[in-house]
Amino acid sequence: MPHPPIGAIDCDIHPAVPNLKALLPYLDDHWRDMVVQRGVHELDSISYPKNAPVTARPDWKPELGKAGQDLGRLQKEALDGFQTKFAICNCLYGVQLLYTEDMAYAFARAVNDWMVSEWLDKDERLRASIVVPPQNPDYAAAEIERMSNDRRFVQVLMLVMDEMPLGRRRYWPIYRAAERCGLPIGIHAGSAYRHPVTSVGWPTYYAEDSAAQSQAFQTTLTSLITEGVFAEFPDLKVVFLESGFAWLPSHLWRLGKFWRGLRMETPWVDRHPLEIAKDHLRLTIQPSDAPPKPEDLEKLINHFDSDEMLLFSSDYPHWHYEGTNAIPNGISEALTNKMCYDNPLKTYPRLKEAVT
């Protein structure tokens, strides 16, 4: 695998909240005390268990603590390592798992303020996604409004598996706020664990959980299209993060087939789902579920019928490749340049702004 060209835009890296204590200064007085009094533990999710190989590449893993929690190492390993111009921080902390929407809102605000002080203010190459509480879309919209004034926030972050499929109108206040602020919705692998991670029930092994993520992305894309999110919010872009991308054409062929026969159910779906995806959906490249032969990857990507959908991501510090070879073999130089520069700049217009 080749390494990305100099000055690429890395659309998915993961600074880690070291522990709940680190967020306490960013909670307001009420919640800081409640967290202590109520004995709230770490909001770690089982999405990335500490010892799972994917959670941290061995050479990026610290002896103590979590991979991605140390600014110096992230600067050296992710930013200098890949020679990126910008990297978008997607903080995976268990805000979405909480059952109390008020506490989730408090933690979302804390994570975002922590992101500003501990990361964005310390390296001008960093950008970030706004963590929101999907438990309460009105709170989420308010948090988008609050944080969007800081132009270093370039996206809104959600998890692919929430209470219900993300196209449902319940979530629309989030999309309305994001569209109004010119922010794409980043949908990351992971679950709020309201339901089994596969549609046929709980799996036994971690590999099953990982493989099932792409099913969740397929269903989520279907939901966004059929529920009419892109008809209601024509300027909205959605970015799938850690979704894989090889599944996209065949899934949309299948959806398109059913849509042709059942168009009357969803008359707002006014063109083939692949055409809608080309306009509204972007996908990051790591982890790549690429076929073994590089020439087959090129053929597969040709089925997208678009060179604008893929975005470069290192997915630091998750383990999918060695060294800085984050570009899968079989992607042409022209497409590599598109996904490292042009496509991210188009997807995240705020990256084009000078931030003072």
Place this chain on the structure above:
Amino acid sequence: MAKHIAAKVMDIPPGERLSVEVQGRKIVIFNVAGEYFGLRDACPHMGGLLSEGVVIGLVEADRPGCYSYSRGGEIVRCPWHGWEFDLRTGKSRFDPNRWKTHSYDIEVGDVQQLEVETVDVTTEGEFVIVNL
């Protein structure tokens, strides 16, 4: 475009359809409240007989959830895979310019108005006439 007698009016009451063969072509004629529409009786997808499809109205939406329903009985759905075709144009709803079935002009007239060679002419009543 020659005119051909296809059927008797009484054979296709309002809301009904009739499959006929004219010059070796299978054509389905629909009567929608007294208006007649003719389509090639084969879905362009895989050849399902449109004469066996259900007719519905046109379902549209300006926005998700804001349905409008009009033109009752003017859309036929192929019995095989549910593709919708507009009886007035033969065009599919999902991709009107690419997917369509041939549509024929249908007229109702007396046989005396025909200037075509006809055989088996019945001079009683009114006839349904197809332009090919």
